[in-house]
Amino acid sequence: MSSTADTAARGDRLWSVDEHLDDILAKIRPLEPIELQLLDAQGCVLVEDITVPASLPPFDNSSMDGYAVRVADVKGASEEFPAVLTVVGDVAAGSGELPTVGPGEAARIMTGAPLPPGAEAVVPVEWTDGGTGRGPVTAMAARGEGPDGASGEVCVHRPATARAHVRPRGSDVAAGEIALTAGTVLGPARIGLLAAIGRATVKVRPRPRVVVLSTGSELVPPGEELAAGRIHDSNSFMLTACARDAGAIAYRVGAVEDDPHVLRAALEDQLIRADAVVTSGGVSVGAYDVVKETLAGLSGDEGSVSFRRLAMQPGKPQGFGRIGPDRTPLFALPGNPVSSYVSFELFVRPAIRALMGLEPFTDRPTVRAVCTEGIASSPEGRRQYLRGHYADGTVGTVGGPSSHLVKALADANALIVVPEDTTSVEPGAELDVVLLD
Known part of the structure; x- marks a missing residue:
C-alpha cells in the first residue's frame, strides 16, 4: 500500500x-411514520395529505351577536323610522332546534350560532334597541344584561343586505379539499385546523x-x-x-x-x-x-x-x-x-x-453580508467559522477566534464563513453568513 x-x-x-x-x-x-394524538404530533412532519371530511364551518352561522332577520323586513330602517319586529326565539351557539323566522319576525342570535330557517342576514345588536323598546341598544343590553330580547319586539335602526354578518357553510374550507399536505410541520395553527376538521390522530414522522x-x-x-x-x-x-x-x-x-x-x-x-x-x-x-x-x-x-x-x-x-x-x-x-x-x-x-423527513438546510439560511471591520487573519486551507453579529446586510465579529469564549458565542447571532483559500478579509468585503436567529 x-x-x-x-x-x-x-x-x-x-x-x-x-x-x-x-x-x-x-x-x-x-x-418510520407513526400515528400520534394531535398534541403529541406538534413539531412533527406529516407523511400524508389530510382531506377535509366535512365543510368548515359545517353550517351557516352568525359572526355577530344580534338578530337574525329577513332583508325585506329591515329595508329602509333608520333611527327615525325603525323596523319593529316580533322576536320569536333565541338561537345560541350549539342550538339544535331552531325557530323559523317569518315575515315581520326576528330571532335573537349569538356569535357562532346557526342561522335559523327563513333568516337571510344578521343585524348586530348595536343596530337595535336590544329589545328594550327604548331606542338604540345600551351597553348593558349589548352584553345581554338588559330585558329578555327573546320575546316581545325589537327595533332595528339600520337596513341589512343579504348574508350580512353570516359566515357561509364551507367558507373556511370545503369538504373534499386538502387541508394539509404531506411534508407539513405541525405547528399550533395546523394542530388547531386538524382539531377543527375532526382529526384526533395523525400519521407523522x-x-x-x-x-x-x-x-x-x-x-x-x-x-x-x-x-x-x-x-x-x-x-x-x-x-x-x-x-x-x-x-x-x-x-x-x-x-x-x-x-x-x-x-x-x-x-x-x-x-x-x-x-x-x-x-x-x-x-x-x-x-x-x-x-x-x-x-x-x-x-x-x-x-x-x-x-x-x-x-x-x-x-x-x-x-x-x-x-x-x-x-x-x-x-x-x-x-x-x-x-x-x-x-x-x-x-x-x-x-x-x-x-424528521425535512430538508436539512432550510432553517439556517446563508446570506451575503458586508464585513465591516475586516478579518486580520484566517488559517490557510481551513474554512473558518467566526462568531458574528448580523444586522441590515452587515456583519461584525464578536470576540476572538478562541474556542473557549462562551460569552462571545452567547452574544452572536450569526456565523461568519471565511473560505479555505482566504487568509485575510479587507473591511467592506462580502462574506457568507449563516444566520442563527
Whole structure:
C-alpha cells in the first residue's frame, strides 16, 4: 500500500466540511411514520395529505351577536323610522332546534350560532334597541344584561343586505379539499385546523430522540461548588438545548468520567431510547480522549465510528458513525464549547432534520453580508467559522477566534464563513453568513 493510501486508510487525511456532511447525510434515513394524538404530533412532519371530511364551518352561522332577520323586513330602517319586529326565539351557539323566522319576525342570535330557517342576514345588536323598546341598544343590553330580547319586539335602526354578518357553510374550507399536505410541520395553527376538521390522530414522522452527554472527569454540574481544576459542564446543557431547538426530543445525560468502561456502559444504557447520540469531548489525540479510545475499535454487531480531521476552525476533530443493534447515528463532537456548538450547527442539526423527513438546510439560511471591520487573519486551507453579529446586510465579529469564549458565542447571532483559500478579509468585503436567529 502506498503511503498516501495508507494515510487515507488511517483516517489521517483532512476531510472538507462538505465531505464530512455528505457522508453523514448519506447514512441518515428518516424515522418510520407513526400515528400520534394531535398534541403529541406538534413539531412533527406529516407523511400524508389530510382531506377535509366535512365543510368548515359545517353550517351557516352568525359572526355577530344580534338578530337574525329577513332583508325585506329591515329595508329602509333608520333611527327615525325603525323596523319593529316580533322576536320569536333565541338561537345560541350549539342550538339544535331552531325557530323559523317569518315575515315581520326576528330571532335573537349569538356569535357562532346557526342561522335559523327563513333568516337571510344578521343585524348586530348595536343596530337595535336590544329589545328594550327604548331606542338604540345600551351597553348593558349589548352584553345581554338588559330585558329578555327573546320575546316581545325589537327595533332595528339600520337596513341589512343579504348574508350580512353570516359566515357561509364551507367558507373556511370545503369538504373534499386538502387541508394539509404531506411534508407539513405541525405547528399550533395546523394542530388547531386538524382539531377543527375532526382529526384526533395523525400519521407523522416523530421527532427524533437525541441523547446528549459530555465526557470529562473535570466536569461538575451547574449548582455545585468547584474544586481545584474543575469546571462546570456547559456543553451538555448547550447541546441539549440545540437539539430541542432543532426539533428533537432531547435527553441530557450527566457528564461521564474519562473511563472507557464507564462510557461504554452509559452508551449501552442510553441506546434503548435514542434515535441519535451526541457526545462532546474526547475526540482528539490526547492521553485521555476517552470517546475516541472507546469507539474507534468498534466492529461487527457493535457498529463503527470514524474519527476524522476536518479542514475547518473551530472543530477540526470530529467523529461520526452508527452504533448498536439499530445502527443509531452517533456524533462525537470536540469538547471546547464553541467548537462543539459550531459542529452541532454544521453537522448534527441537518441530520436531525433529515431524521424528521425535512430538508436539512432550510432553517439556517446563508446570506451575503458586508464585513465591516475586516478579518486580520484566517488559517490557510481551513474554512473558518467566526462568531458574528448580523444586522441590515452587515456583519461584525464578536470576540476572538478562541474556542473557549462562551460569552462571545452567547452574544452572536450569526456565523461568519471565511473560505479555505482566504487568509485575510479587507473591511467592506462580502462574506457568507449563516444566520442563527
